[in-house]
Amino acid sequence: MEQFLINPECLVYDNHIETLSSTPFHYCPGCGHGVAHKVLMEVIHELGIQEDTIGVAPVGCSVFAYHYMNVDMQEAAHGRACAVATGIKRVLPEKYVFSYQGDGDLAAIGTAETVHAINRGENILIMFINNAIYGMTGGQMAPTTMPGQKTSTSPYGRDVLSMGNPLKITEMIAQLPGAYYVTRQSVHTPKAVRVLKKAILKAFQYQKEKKGTCFIEVVSNCPSGWKMTPVDTISYIENEMFKFFPPGDIKVPDAKPLVTVTAEQEN
Amino acid sequence: METKELKGKETRLMKGNEAMAEAAIRAGMDAYFGYPITPQSEVLEYLTEEIPNRKGLVLQAESEVAAINMVYGAAGAGARVMTSSSSPGVSLMQEGISYIASAELPCLLVNVSRGGPGLGTIQPSQGDYFQAVKGGGHGDYHLIVLAPSSVQEMVDFVFEGFRLAEKYRNPAMILADGALGQMMEKVELPAEGSLPHIVPDWATTGMKNKRPQNVITSLHIQPEKMEDINLHLQKKYQDMESEIKFEQEDTDDAEVILVAFGLSSRICKKVAELAREKGIKAGTFRPITLYPFPSEAISRLAGPNRKFLVVEMNAGQMVEDVRLAVNGKSEVHFYGRMGGMIPMPDEILAKLESVL
Ligand SMILES: Cc1ncc(C[n+]2csc(CCOP(=O)(O)OP(=O)(O)O)c2C)c(N)n1
Ligand code: SF4
Ligand SMILES: [Mg+2]
Numbered sequence: 001m002e003q004f005l006i007n008p009e010c011l012v013y014d015n016h017i018e019t020l021s022s023t024p025f026h027y028c029p030g031c032g033h034g035v036a037h038k039v040l041m042e043v044i045h046e047l048g049i050q051e052d053t054i055g056v057a058p059v060g061c062s063v064f065a066y067h068y069m070n071v072d073m074q075e076a077a078h079g080r081a082c083a084v085a086t087g088i089k090r091v092l093p094e095k096y097v098f099s100y101q102g103d104g105d106l107a108a109i110g111t112a113e114t115v116h117a118i119n120r121g122e123n124i125l126i127m128f129i130n131n132a133i134y135g136m137t138g139g140q141m142a143p144t145t146m147p148g149q150k151t152s153t154s155p156y157g158r159d160v161l162s163m164g165n166p167l168k169i170t171e172m173i174a175q176l177p178g179a180y181y182v183t184r185q186s187v188h189t190p191k192a193v194r195v196l197k198k199a200i201l202k203a204f205q206y207q208k209e210k211k212g213t214c215f216i217e218v219v220s221n222c223p224s225g226w227k228m229t230p231v232d233t234i235s236y237i238e239n240e241m242f243k244f245f246p247p248g249d250i251k252v253p254d255a256k257p258l259v260t261v262t263a264e265q266e267n
Numbered sequence: 268m269e270t271k272e273l274k275g276k277e278t279r280l281m282k283g284n285e286a287m288a289e290a291a292i293r294a295g296m297d298a299y300f301g302y303p304i305t306p307q308s309e310v311l312e313y314l315t316e317e318i319p320n321r322k323g324l325v326l327q328a329e330s331e332v333a334a335i336n337m338v339y340g341a342a343g344a345g346a347r348v349m350t351s352s353s354s355p356g357v358s359l360m361q362e363g364i365s366y367i368a369s370a371e372l373p374c375l376l377v378n379v380s381r382g383g384p385g386l387g388t389i390q391p392s393q394g395d396y397f398q399a400v401k402g403g404g405h406g407d408y409h410l411i412v413l414a415p416s417s418v419q420e421m422v423d424f425v426f427e428g429f430r431l432a433e434k435y436r437n438p439a440m441i442l443a444d445g446a447l448g449q450m451m452e453k454v455e456l457p458a459e460g461s462l463p464h465i466v467p468d469w470a471t472t473g474m475k476n477k478r479p480q481n482v483i484t485s486l487h488i489q490p491e492k493m494e495d496i497n498l499h500l501q502k503k504y505q506d507m508e509s510e511i512k513f514e515q516e517d518t519d520d521a522e523v524i525l526v527a528f529g530l531s532s533r534i535c536k537k538v539a540e541l542a543r544e545k546g547i548k549a550g551t552f553r554p555i556t557l558y559p560f561p562s563e564a565i566s567r568l569a570g571p572n573r574k575f576l577v578v579e580m581n582a583g584q585m586v587e588d589v590r591l592a593v594n595g596k597s598e599v600h601f602y603g604r605m606g607g608m609i610p611m612p613d614e615i616l617a618k619l620e621s622v623l
Contacts, residue, residue, distance in 0.1 A: 072480055075370075077363060091344050091346040
């Protein structure tokens with residue numbers, strides 16, 4: 001793909017950073033994945049750790065994350081990103097390792113790998129993109145699908161009696177001693193994105209300090225799977241998803257100023 | 268960097284599983300990921316005891332699924348990696364093995380197999396031959412499969428397995444069985460550090476000095492690209508044929524050749540001896556690489572005045588490959604025991620006499 005859609009001489013503002021490739025996202029318009037990718041890569045850019053970071057892509061809509069994230073990456077089997085990240089981190093303990101996973105990947109098929117990697121306190125960052133649906137396969141019910149939410153495999157709405165309640169895996173794993181920093185953020189407003197970015201910065205700082213697993217849930221959307229306009233997904237996040245998945249820190253380190261975020265990064 | 272003393276050459280009396288584990292440390296294994304299952308748990312046990320004082324790292328995974336995906340991650344990061352299991356556990360690993368074969372990650376897998384199907388029995392079996400040599404998981408791929416018949420070979424094939432895996436960027440498997448894993452024999456252990464390992468330039472070790480991004484993946488959404496990958500793999504499998512290994516004894520004048528691998532081949536040597544004592548001209552043929560399979564060598568031995576008796580601890584799996592190799596030029600017979608039963612020399616001899 002051409003890097004410059006605009007003639008370089010005419011460019012008044014260039015926000016290109018080396019950690020994001022110039023490949024245009026394949027995500028549907030309004031999808032939260034693109035925003036989550038961007039903010040994650042901005043942090044890696046700002047920390048200057050591109051050379052020292054290895055990412056793990058899941059199976060899900062973000063299976064091609066490595067087309068956009070310009071760091072060394074491995075594509076894991078569905079649900080196994082935490083095991084793959086463990087393998088990488090154990091042989092390259094001085095590198096930064098993150099996994100980037102959807103709700104189906106992390107909280108259904110990969111629950112065991114997620115729980116045990118965190119229980120071992122693997123010194124990695126787990127980015128958990130919760131869009132309450134299986135986006136990639138066409139909008140089936142996910143472990144985090146809302147009660148009553150219609151999906152292609154819960155066409156009458158999620159019936160919690162037979163299908164269970166949305167799985168609060170983030171609250172679950174926060175119980176584990178290996179989890180050092182657990183937070184739930186979102187990407188539905190510019191302000192939320194700024195808060196998310198700070199959380200990611202902290203997580204990498206903790207990883208540098210070898211504190212254990214950092215887990216960031218990102219409440220996201222799926223306009224295609226939810227069959228909504230991107231604008232409508234924002235109110236759905238606020239009115240429905242936040243009921244089950246309220247944003248905010250779930251587990252924060254006791255010690256006070258562990259993070260030394262520079263003024264520039266605070267912006 | 269910690270400096271841990273490297274062990275020199277040594278002769279020891281060892282259990283197959285422990286000998287394999289010791290060989291792995293000596294072969295410079297960087298990491299081992301595994302999950303307990305009889306009859307191979309001694310590999311993990313031995314490594315968890317030894318490695319804190321030696322080189323490498325060992326991690327007990329939460330399942331074989333996790334273990335094989337840890338192998339994927341570590342191998343993709345350029346490490347020399349190994350896992351081992353027994354039949355049900357190896358079944359559980361198959362999706363991961365398919366990914367590893369497709370992404371072309373070198374690693375060593377070990378199946379100390381037991382009787383199946385299902386939970387089966389912990390007694391030795393060769394019932395996983397098809398799974399090992401035909402791919403096992405989804406898609407067109409092959410492992411390099413080595414079949415030891417002694418504890419010494421379990422040691423030697425750890426070195427050979429790593430060497431071949433790295434040479435071809437392909438997973439290699441040692442297909443042993445519960446008896447080989449548990450039996451004790453005298454072994455000569457090679458010196459530690461005798462198998463050099465260079466971190467490959469395709470590994471995801473971080474984009475040092477602004478080198479282009481490295482990606483480990485098995486996903487190629489365009490069918491044209493995926494077919495190219497397949498053609499490349501198939502070419503690689505052809506190239507591997509230069510690595511074929513087998514052993515044959517007393518075949519020149521043989522009217523009947525016993526074909527067997529692993530544990531059964533040891534029994535067949537005894538059967539050939541007994542047959543010769545009775546005046547039957549019997550020889551033996553033992554495939555050592557089960558994949559690539561020594562088809563040409565078998566084909567050369569085939570002819571109208573010679574019969575083959577294939578002996579396996581399964582319902583007849585390798586016999587299919589022998590039949591393909593013989594291609595109708597000789598009669599091919601089969602004798603097998605299943606479910607963890609080991610055939611006795613006299614039963615095999617009786618079968619041999621019945622087909623002559
Ligand atoms: C073993 C296996 N089972 C099923 C699939 C099919 N599959 C691909 S992606 C996916 C769900 C992805 O949903 P999620 O993790 O929530 O990611 P999203 O697309 O919503 O970002 C499924 C079931 C697969 N690739 N592999
Ligand atoms: S299907 Fe949903 S999650 Fe996938 S790209 Fe489209 S909007 Fe995003
Ligand atoms: Mg999802």
